[in-house]
Amino acid sequence: MKLGAYTACLHDRSLDETLKILGELGLTGAEINAGGFVPAPHLPVGDLLASAGAREDYLGRFAQAGITLTGLNVNGNPLNPDPEVGPRHAADLRRAIEVAALLGVRRVVTMSGLPAAQPGGTVANWVVNPWDSQYLDILDHQWHDIAVPFWRDIAARAADADVKVCIEMHPQNLVFNPPTLQRLVEQTNATHVGAELDPSHLFWQGMDPVACVEHLGDLVFHAAAKDTRINPDNVRLVGVLDDRFTRTPADRNPVGLGGRNTLNQWPDRPAWEFVAVGRGHGVADFWVPFLRALHAVDPEMAVNIEHEDQEFGQVEGLRMAAENLLAAARRAGV
Numbered sequence: 001m002k003l004g005a006y007t008a009c010l011h012d013r014s015l016d017e018t019l020k021i022l023g024e025l026g027l028t029g030a031e032i033n034a035g036g037f038v039p040a041p042h043l044p045v046g047d048l049l050a051s052a053g054a055r056e057d058y059l060g061r062f063a064q065a066g067i068t069l070t071g072l073n074v075n076g077n078p079l080n081p082d083p084e085v086g087p088r089h090a091a092d093l094r095r096a097i098e099v100a101a102l103l104g105v106r107r108v109v110t111m112s113g114l115p116a117a118q119p120g121g122t123v124a125n126w127v128v129n130p131w132d133s134q135y136l137d138i139l140d141h142q143w144h145d146i147a148v149p150f151w152r153d154i155a156a157r158a159a160d161a162d163v164k165v166c167i168e169m170h171p172q173n174l175v176f177n178p179p180t181l182q183r184l185v186e187q188t189n190a191t192h193v194g195a196e197l198d199p200s201h202l203f204w205q206g207m208d209p210v211a212c213v214e215h216l217g218d219l220v221f222h223a224a225a226k227d228t229r230i231n232p233d234n235v236r237l238v239g240v241l242d243d244r245f246t247r248t249p250a251d252r253n254p255v256g257l258g259g260r261n262t263l264n265q266w267p268d269r270p271a272w273e274f275v276a277v278g279r280g281h282g283v284a285d286f287w288v289p290f291l292r293a294l295h296a297v298d299p300e301m302a303v304n305i306e307h308e309d310q311e312f313g314q315v316e317g318l319r320m321a322a323e324n325l326l327a328a329a330r331r332a333g334v
Contacts, residue, residue, distance in 0.1 A: 001291065001294070001295055001299065001300070001301055001302070001303055001329065001334050002028055002029040002068055002070050002300065002301070002302040002303070003027055003028060003029060003225075003302075003303050003304075003305075003322075003325055003326060003329060004022060004027045004028060004029025004030050004031065004067070004068070004070055004302060004303070004304045004305070005022055005025075005027055005029075005030060005031070005304050005305040005306075005307070005318060005321075005322070006030075006031040006033075006073055006224070006304045006305065006306045006307075007022075007030055007031065007032055007033070007042055008033050008038055008073070008306075009306075009307040009308075009314050009317070009318065010314055010315075010318075011033070011038070011039070011041050011042070012314075015041075015042045015061060016061060016065070018030075018042065019061065019062060019065035019067045020065060021315060021318070022065075022067055022318075023065050023066050023067060025318060025319055025322040025323075026322060026326055027067070027305070027322055027326075028066065028067060028068060029067065029068050029069075029070040029302050029303075029304060030062065030067050030068070030069055030070065030304070031070055031071040031072070031073050031109065031302070031304040032069065032071075032072055032073065033072075033073050033074070034072040034073060034074045034092065034095070034096040034099060034100075034108070035074045035076065035088075035089070035092030035093075035095070035096060036073075036074040036075045036076025036089050036092050036093070036110070036111075037075055037076045037089075037257050037258065038075075038255075043072070043099070044058070045095060045099055048099050048102060048103065049095075049098065049099060049102065055102055055103055058103070059103060059104075069103065069105055070105070070107060070222075070302035070304065071100075071105060071107035071108065071109055071166070071222055071302060071304070072096045072099065072100050072105060072107070072108050072109070073108075073109040073110075074089075074092050074093050074096040074108060074109070074110050075109065075110055075111050075168060075170075076089030076092060076093070076110070076111065076113075076258065077089055077111065077113045077114055077124060077173075077258070078090035078092075078093050078110070078111075078113040078150065079112075079113030079114055079115040079124070079142075079146055079147060079150060079174075080113065080114070080115070080124055080258070081115055081116040081121055081122050081123065081124065082122065082123075082124075082258070082259050082261075084258065084259035084260070085257075085258035085259045085261065086113070086115075088258065089113075089258065090113075090150070093108070093110050093154065093165075094154070094157060096108050096110075097154075097157050097158055097161050097163050097165065098161065100161070100163045101161035101162065101163050105163070106162065106163055106164055107163070107164055107166055107221060107222045107302065108158075108163055108164070108165050108166065109166045109167075109168060109196045109222060110165060110166070110167060110168070111167060111168050111170050111173045111175070112147065112151070112167050112170075112173045112174045112175035112180075112184060113147065113150070113173060113174065114126055114142070114172055114173050114174055115141075115142045115146040115147065115174075116142075117138045117141070117142070118138065118141060119141070119145070124172070125138060125142075126171070126172050126173070127139055127142075128171075128176075142174060143174065143183075143187070147174050147184065148184075148187050148188055151184055151188045151190070151193065152188045152189075152190075154193070155188045155189070155190035155191070155192060155193050158190075158192035158193060159190075159191055159192045162192070163192065164192050164193070164194060164221045164222075165192060165193045165194075166194060166195060166196035166221045166222040167181060167184070167193065167194070167195055167196060168195075168196045168198050168201070168224070169181055169195060169196075169197075169198070169201060169202065169212075170198070170201050171201060171205065176201070176205070177202070177205065177207065177212075178195075178212050178215050178216050181194070181195050181216065181219065182216070182219070185219065194216075194218075194219040194220060194221040195216055195219050195220045195221060195222075196221065196222045196223065196224060197209065197212065197213055197216075197220050197222070197223040197224070197294065198223070198224035198226055198306070199224070199226070199227070199228070199281075199286075199290060200224070200226035200227060200228045200274055200280075200306075200308075201228075203227075203228035203230065203272070203280065203281070204228050204230065204240050204271075204272040205240065206240065209286075209290055210286075210289050210290055210293045213290070213293040213294055213297060214293055217297060218297060220294065220297050220298070220301075221298075221301075222301065222302055222304075223294050223301060223302070223303040223304070224303070224304055224305075224306045225277050225287075225303050225304065225305045225306065225321060225325050226274060226277070226305070226306040226307075226308060227274070227275045227276060227277050227278065227279055227280035227281055227321075228272055228273070228274055228275065228280045228281075229272065229273055229274075229275045229279060229280035230271070230272045230280070231269070231270060231271060231272060231273070234269050234270060234271045235271045235272070238271050239271065240271050240272060242267060242270055242271040242272070244267040244270075245264040245265060245266065245267060246264060246265045246267075247262075247264055247265070248262060248263060248264060248265050266310070273310070274308040274309060274310075275309045275311070276307065276309040276312060276317050276320045276321040276324070277305065277320070277321040277322075277324040277325050277328075278320070278321070278324030278325075278328075279309065279320075283324050283327055283328045283331070284331065287324065287325065287328035287332075288328050288331045288332045289332075290328075291303065291328055291329055291332040291334050292332045292333075292334060294334075295332070295334040299334070303325070305318060305321045305322060305325060307321060309321075
């Protein structure tokens with residue numbers, strides 16, 4: 001397996017410094033952002049599209065650092081009805097597939113997206129419990145009218161490029177668990193669309209990520225290493241659908257997510273929170289069987305750390321995650 005990191009947490013560093021840090025942590029792979037919710041300072045998209053020489057030089061920087069470029073990441077909402085967001089994220093995804101093919105990178109990570117509830121709607125709408133028939137009407141529109149046509153086109157582009165598009169099963173998206181992933185693949189007849197198995201979002205929904213890997217099998221193309229800590233005392237009172245987020249004040253420079261949208265602040269006492277590998281689920285109890293399950297699907301699968309632990313700095317959190325992930329790989333024998 002190729003153990004590495006998604007470099008978005010080091011976007012304030014140069015690419016060369018970032019690759020040096022990964023190497024010093026004992027990691028051998030890197031996943032680079034190509035657009036979507038966050039910028040792409042580590043990927044000169046225009047240059048790479050325009051010049052074979054630029055592509056050769058770019059890949060040479062990875063080779064010199066002893067790091068393999070294992071994927072491009074373009075997480076966003078390509079189905080967002082906001083004209084300032086959805087079309088740009090969709091264009092980023094199409095362009096990322098093109099760049100990946102030119103670089104010889106066979107994995108592009110993204111999200112399925114989420115459209116409005118009805119034609120002409122302007123706000124994305126996530127239906128998670130369609131007990132009332134009106135909610136099934138919404139899902140019918142979102143899937144049949146919006147998602148399936150869009151993803152048929154993406155699936156065709158990916159197949160032509162021989163690039164596998166790896167969907168993170170992420171809440172606030174149409175695809176957020178194994179059944180919805182399988183539904184998208186089946187309804188688009190996709191051969192090059194599957195899962196990026198990020199356990200962190202499955203944990204807080206109550207899923208078993210190892211069981212999800214085993215269930216999806218060959219539909220798992222790529223994986224993330226991010227942990228989630230469930231806080232039982234808080235879950236007892238608010239459940240896992242914790243809506244107590246607050247707006248980030250303008251003077252604190254909120255992270256932009258496209259258009260007018262920004263990243264909100266986490267609750268003070270959250271029901272769950274993202275933490276470094278091993279801080280939510282133990283190395284022996286979870287991470288060893290998780291890596292073994294991934295290895296059984298594909299011995300060459302890339303697993304990239306995504307650092308979002310708010311209690312630790314960039315390199316400090318990456319180091320902790322890397323130490324635990326590498327320890328799990330040694331114990332797993334992969």
